[in-house]
Amino acid sequence: MPRILFAAQDARWDQYQAPLTAALEEVGLTARLDCDTSDPATVDYMIYAPGGPVQDFTPFTGLKLVQNLWAGVEGIVGNDTLRVPLTRMVDTGLTEGMVEWCVGHVLRHHLGIDRMLATQNGDWRHFDFIPPLARDRKVTVVGLGALGAAVSEALVALNFQVRGYARRPKDILGVESFSGDALHAALVGAEVVILLVPHTPATEGILDAGALACLAEGAVVLNPGRGGLVDDKALLAALDSGQVGHATLDTFRTEPLPPSDPYWSHPKVTVTPHIASETRPETAARVVVENIRRGEAGEPFLHLVDRQAGY
Numbered sequence: 001m002p003r004i005l006f007a008a009q010d011a012r013w014d015q016y017q018a019p020l021t022a023a024l025e026e027v028g029l030t031a032r033l034d035c036d037t038s039d040p041a042t043v044d045y046m047i048y049a050p051g052g053p054v055q056d057f058t059p060f061t062g063l064k065l066v067q068n069l070w071a072g073v074e075g076i077v078g079n080d081t082l083r084v085p086l087t088r089m090v091d092t093g094l095t096e097g098m099v100e101w102c103v104g105h106v107l108r109h110h111l112g113i114d115r116m117l118a119t120q121n122g123d124w125r126h127f128d129f130i131p132p133l134a135r136d137r138k139v140t141v142v143g144l145g146a147l148g149a150a151v152s153e154a155l156v157a158l159n160f161q162v163r164g165y166a167r168r169p170k171d172i173l174g175v176e177s178f179s180g181d182a183l184h185a186a187l188v189g190a191e192v193v194i195l196l197v198p199h200t201p202a203t204e205g206i207l208d209a210g211a212l213a214c215l216a217e218g219a220v221v222l223n224p225g226r227g228g229l230v231d232d233k234a235l236l237a238a239l240d241s242g243q244v245g246h247a248t249l250d251t252f253r254t255e256p257l258p259p260s261d262p263y264w265s266h267p268k269v270t271v272t273p274h275i276a277s278e279t280r281p282e283t284a285a286r287v288v289v290e291n292i293r294r295g296e297a298g299e300p301f302l303h304l305v306d307r308q309a310g311y
Contacts, residue, residue: 001030001031001032002029002031002032002044002045002292002295002296003031003032003034003042003043003044003045004020004031004032004033004034004043004044004045004046004047004292005034005035005036005037005040005043005045005046005047005054005060006020006033006034006035006047007035007037007046007047007048007049007052007053007054008047008048008049008051008052008069009049009051009052010035012049012052012069013035015281016047016281016284016285017033019281019282019284019285020033020047020281020285020288020289021033022285023285023286023288023289024289024292026286026289027289027290027293029289029292029293029296031292035053037053037054040059040060040061041059041060041061041062042062043060043062043063044062044063044064044065044295045063045064045065045066045067045291045292045295046060046063046065046066046067047067047069047288048066048067048068048069048076049068049069049070050070050075050076051075055079055081056081057079057081057082057083057084058081063084064084064085064295065084065085065086065087065291065292065295065301066082066084066085066086066087067087067089067287067288067291067292068086068087068088068089068305069089069279069284069288070088070089070279071088071089071090071094071146071147071277071279072088072198072199072226072311073086073088073198073305073310073311074198074199074200074226074228074310077305077307077310077311085301085304086304086305086307087291087301087302087303087304087305088303088305088311089279089284089287089303090146090287090302090303091279091280091283091284091286091287092283093279093280093282093283093284094147094277094278094279094280094283094284095146095147095150095277096150097276097277097278097280098147098150098151098196098224098276098277099147099150099151099154101224101250101275101276101277102151102154102155102194102196102222102224102276103151103154103155103158105222105248106139106155106160106192106194106220106222107158108248109192109220109246109248110131110134110137110192111131112129112131114246115129133159134158134159134160135159135160135161136161137160137161137191137192138160138161138163138189138190138191138192138216139155139160139161139162139163139190139191139192139193139194140162140163140164140165140186140187140190140192140193140194141155141162141163141164141165141175141193141194141196142164142165142183142186142187142193142194142195142196142197142206142207142225142229143164143165143166143195143196143197143198143225144164144165144166144170144172144175144177144196145166145196145197145198145311147196147277148164148166148194148196148197149164149170149172151194151196152164152172152174152175153172153173153174153175156172156173156174156175162174162175162176163175163176163177163178163186163190164176164177164178164186165177165178165179165182165183165186165187165197166178166179166197167179167180167202168180183206183211184210184211184214187211187214187215188214189214189215189216190214190215190216190219191215191216191218191219191220192219192220192221192222193207193215193219193220193221193222194222194223194224195207195221195222195223195224195225195226195229195230196224196225197225197229198225198226198310198311199225199226199227199228199229199310200309200310200311201310202310203228203229204228204229205228205229205230205231206229207221207223207229207230207231207234207235208231208234209231209234209237209238212234212235212238212243212244213238213243215243215244217242217243218242218243218244218245219243219244219245220244220245220246220247220248221235221244221246221247221248221249222247222248222249223247223248223249223250223251224250224251224276224277225251226251227249227251227252227253227254227255228253230249232253232263235247236262236263236266239266239268239269244268245268246268246269246270247263247268247269247270248269248270248272249263249269249270249271249272250272250273250274250275250276251274251276252274255274256273257271257273287302287303290302291303
């Protein structure tokens with residue numbers, strides 16, 4: 001009987017114990033599931049999240065797989081003590097949540113909702129701002145993995161002009177795709193840019209002054225990806241100059257975002273507290289258990305992390 005260690009924060013155990021147990025029953029897999037780290041050599045599979053009880057994987061001599069609970073793996077991928085396969089979370093609930101957050105904020109800015117809310121003073125008047133139709137609005141999605149592809153497809157379905165950038169060429173219906181060294185080409189004239197590329201050494205500060213200068217004047221920046229993708233000084237300067245009209249930011253280099261951070265008080269910034277897409281225990285549990293089932297059956301794991309690429 002395989003042993004599964006839940007190595008995340010204590011509060012997460014209360015959220016995940018029942019869904020994981022139910023998912024194991026669904027596939028007919030009998031296993032020992034617990035959060036006790038006292039006997040590491042007996043652990044076959046580990047469900048992991050940063051900030052949990054495990055930092056050194058060396059004592060886990062029987063470990064077959066570490067399943068990360070989150071889509072991002074920057075908190076573990078560089079751990080030299082981890083010598084077994086690592087998989088990241090790709091599940092329908094997380095993807096749907098990200099699509100809803102991104103599409104909601106694109107529409108918010110596209111339709112000028114903030115401007116309307118700011119002038120609710122009892123004066124019935126027509127605004128001088130009439131938004132273009134979606135077919136005339138240029139949106140660039142930086143990152144075309146599972147999340148970026150799903151967001152792009154949803155925006156295409158709403159008739160936006162969608163361009164996408166990825167490290168390698170991607171073929172997504174209705175999306176003009178750019179890759180390699182063509183990031184700036186993908187950004188030229190973009191009125192909305194969405195950052196969904198993984199945070200790696202290659203993407204550190206990818207939205208810098210040069211990239212921001214490519215955008216249409218007054219463009220909107222949405223960052224539900226990772227804080228390290230943004231050159232913060234360059235973004236603040238672009239907001240002050242008007243090159244960027246608004247930034248809606250969900251992820252930051254330091255979290256929680258310190259009260260003194262200029263993003264909190266900037267009139268052209270919306271801060272959301274890393275809520276763009278939470279991993280849902282009910283759907284994530286099935287992804288975790290499917291990989292454990294595969295491990296026991298000798299089948300390939302899903303969503304393996306390329307340790308050299310960083311995702």
